[in-house]
Amino acid sequence: MTPAALHTPLVQILDCEWPILCAGMGGVARHRLAAAVSNAGGFGCLGMVREPPERVRAEIEAYRRLSDRAFAVNLIPAATERGLLDAQVEVCLALSVPVIALFWDVDADLVRRLKAQGVRVIHQVGSAADAEAALRAGADVLIAQGVEAGGHVRGQISTFALLPEIVALSPVPVVASGGIASGEALVAALALGAQGISCGSVFLATHEANAHAHHKQRLVESGAADTLLTEKFFRNWPMPAPVRVLRNAVTEGRHDALYAQRATPVIGAQDGAPVHLFSTDSPLEDATGDIDDMAIYAGQSCGQIHDLCSAGDRLRQLVAQAEACLDRLEARATAPRPVEAPAATPAPVASAGQAALVAVLQELLAAERAGARVAASSLSQTRDAAARRLLEQVRHGEADSCRRLTACLAHLGIEPTREIGAFHDKAMAIANLDERLAFVDRGQRWVIRRIEAQLPLCDDAFVKAELDEILKTHVTNSAAMQRS
C-alpha cells in the first residue's frame, strides 16, 4: 500500500518526503542530527537559540556538506538579545536558509521581515491566542505544542485538546508536538487534523544528537511519570519560563539555598564555555562536570522510547509504525462487522508458514507481557537504586516488545492474545530479588534464542524488522543484567 495518508500538503510546503519534523533543540540539534533526519526523508532543523552568528554560519555550511535537502533554522527572539538576533537573521538570509522556525511569543515584525525575503516561517505556539498572533503575522505553518512536550513549554494545554482548537482556526497546515514518539501518534495527530508531527525526545535518543550520553541514557530509562515542569532553570533565558525535564538534584530542591540567592556557580563546561547551575543549557556530547545537575530535558513521550539508534533508523521506524497503524485502522474499517457471537468469527486464512509465525508471535507476546509485569511488580518491592534502574530498563524493553509484537500481529490481521505467560507466576514465586532477576535473565535469553530461530524463516519485511528490534533490546538488556 502506498501510505498516501502520510503525504499531506505539508510535505510539499516543506519539500520533504515524510511529515515528520525534528524539533530545533538548542545545542542538541546540530548539523549531524538535522542532516540525518532530512536525508532519511524527514525535515531537519538546526537549533540555534542564542548561538553566535559564526556558529550559525558554520552549522548551516556543515549541514549543506551532508545534505542537499531543505531544512530550517530555529531561533527564539524572546530569549535572544536583539543585536545577536539580528546578526543570526542576517546569516540565515545571506545563506538563503529556506525555512526559519520560531518559538515563544510572536515577534510579528520579524515574521514579516522574513516573509518579505521569501523565507518560509514555521511558528510553534501553545495556545489559540498565540496561533492567532502568528497567523496575523503571516506564518506559513503552525506547530501546536502540547504541555507534555520536553524542553521549553509555552502553554498549559495538552496536544489532544490544543490541536483541534488550532486546526479549527488555522488556514495553514498545523503540526502536532508534545507526547509524540511513535508512528501511531503520527496517525493520531493526522486524525485530529494535523498535517504532521514535530518530535524532540525521540530524536534526542539517537546517535547523531549532540546530547551527552548520560542525557540520552536517562531519557531511554524514564517514563512519562518521571518528567516534570519546572521554572528552576532560568539562567540564559531572560524570563523564568517553564521547562519539562527529568527529575534531578535541581528539581528535587537540593540546590535550593543557591536558588534562593539566584547564585549560579559553574558546574561544568561544554562547547569551550562554562556551564552554570540553573542554566537552560542542555548537556552536550562534550560536556564535563556535574552532568546530571544540568537540565535533563525530556518530553512525556520518553516512556515510549526504549533504545538508542541512528536518526535515519528512527525515522524509518516511525514511518513503518504509521503505515502499520493505518493498515490496522483500514483493515478493521473495511472488514465486515464481527457477528454477534465471537466464536462464530471465521478463523483468518493463513498459510502454514504464517500460522507458525503467528503462533511464535503470540507465544512471545504472552511471555513479554509476563516479563513486563514481573519487572513492574518487582519495582514496587525494592528501593535499591541500581536494582530499580535495571528493572526499569527491563520493564521498558518488555513493554516495547509487547507493542512491537502487537503491531506485527495487527499487520498480519490477527487479534493479539490477551494471555500472560506462565513465566509471571513462576518468577513472582521466587522471593529473593537477586534470584528472581537471574530467572528473568534466563527468560530474556530464551526470547533471544526463539527469535534467532525464527528470523531465517520469516519473509515478511515488517515483522522481520520488528523481531530484529526486539532481539537487539533483549541482547542489550541481558548484557546489562549479567553485568549487574
Add this chain to the structure above:
Amino acid sequence: MTPAALHTPLVQILDCEWPILCAGMGGVARHRLAAAVSNAGGFGCLGMVREPPERVRAEIEAYRRLSDRAFAVNLIPAATERGLLDAQVEVCLALSVPVIALFWDVDADLVRRLKAQGVRVIHQVGSAADAEAALRAGADVLIAQGVEAGGHVRGQISTFALLPEIVALSPVPVVASGGIASGEALVAALALGAQGISCGSVFLATHEANAHAHHKQRLVESGAADTLLTEKFFRNWPMPAPVRVLRNAVTEGRHDALYAQRATPVIGAQDGAPVHLFSTDSPLEDATGDIDDMAIYAGQSCGQIHDLCSAGDRLRQLVAQAEACLDRLEARATAPRPVEAPAATPAPVASAGQAALVAVLQELLAAERAGARVAASSLSQTRDAAARRLLEQVRHGEADSCRRLTACLAHLGIEPTREIGAFHDKAMAIANLDERLAFVDRGQRWVIRRIEAQLPLCDDAFVKAELDEILKTHVTNSAAMQRS
C-alpha cells in the same frame, strides 16, 4: 462503509454498540443521562460517589425504567466513608449491576470482591503504576485518564503520552479519557491503541445531564485555556485532590481569606441539602445560590464543544465524525500519492450537482474562517465582559463551522480551501466595535440564508447533517447578537 474499526472487542465486553463511555460524573450523570447515552448505543454510567444507598437504588431503578441496556455504577472508594461504601456496594450487588467503574487509588480488596460476585470492573487510572495495581487486582477494563480531563484528575500525564504506556502493559482493553470531545479524537485514541473513549464534558453539555444551566453554558463558551487544575475544592473528598475546573471566584483567590481558615460557609442548596464553599459538589440542575462560585468542572476538550444538544444526538455526532475521519484517512491511504507538481493533479471527478455543492462549501468555509478571525482579533481589542462573552460565542461557532465544513469536504474527497473570505478585511476596517459586531451579525444571517437555500438541494446525508448543525449554531448566535 461499515465502520468496523469502531467495533472493538470492548463493545462486546461492555455489551454496547459504540465504544463511547459517558464518565460517571457525580451528581451530573444520573439516570436520564446514562440511559440516553446507552439507548443511543454508547455506554452509560451512573455517577454515585458518596450518594446514600437509597439514591443509588433509586437511580438504578429509574435507569432500568428508561433502558434495558448494560450500564455501570461509578464509585470512589477513597472519597467514601467505609460504611457508606459497603452499603453502596451491597445495593449494586443486590440489583445485579453488571459493571462497576472505580477511580482514584486502587482498592484491591473491593475489586476482588466485585469480581468474585461476577461483576465486571472498569478502573480509571492516571499512571502506569496505578494501571499495574488495577491489573493485579483483576480489573477487566482500564480507563487511562490524561491530565487534560475535567473533574478529579488522578495523574499528571497527558492522554497522548499516558495511553501508549498503558496500552503497552495492559492485557485488557484500555479506554482513553481526557481531552476527547469529537469523533476525530476517538479515531486518534484507536490509533494509539485504545479500544474506546470515556467522555465527561461533551456529555455534560447535553439536555439530559443533571448539571445547572449556568455550568453547561460556561462550558460551551470556554476554551481549553480557560480551565485549570486546582486543589481549592476540598470539602467532601477526604484529601486535597486536584480538580480541573473553569476559572471562577474561588480559583482567582477572591475567597482566600476563608480558604486560609478552611471555613466553608453555605453558598447554596441542591438535592435538598446545603452546598458549601470549596465543596467538590458539581452545581446541579436544581441548584440555587452562588452557582458560579461552585466547582465548574470542565476538561480541556471544552474548546471543542460549542452547543447543547441531546445526549443521543451527541453520541450520533461523535460516531459520524469518527466515520468521516476513518474515511478521510482511508481515502488518502489508498489514493495514489500526489504527483510532484500539485498543478498536475487531476481534478476530482464530480457530478454537476456535487460541483455546485462543493463550491458552496468552499465559499462558506472561507467566510467562516474570516468570521472566526474577526471574532478573535476583536477579542484582543475589548475588556468589556459582555462583548467578550459574545465574541467568544461567535468565535466558537465559526471555528466549529470551519471544522464541520472541512469534514464535509474531506467526506467528498475534496481538499478544503485555505482562503480567508474578504469579509475579514471589510469587518476589521470598521473601527467601532459595536458597528463591527452588527456587520458580523449581517455575515451570520448571510450564512443562514446560504445554507437554507442549499439544504433542499443536498442529498448527501452526512453533509446535510453537518450543514444543519452549522445552521443551528448561526441561528443561535445571531439571536444572541441581536439581544445584546
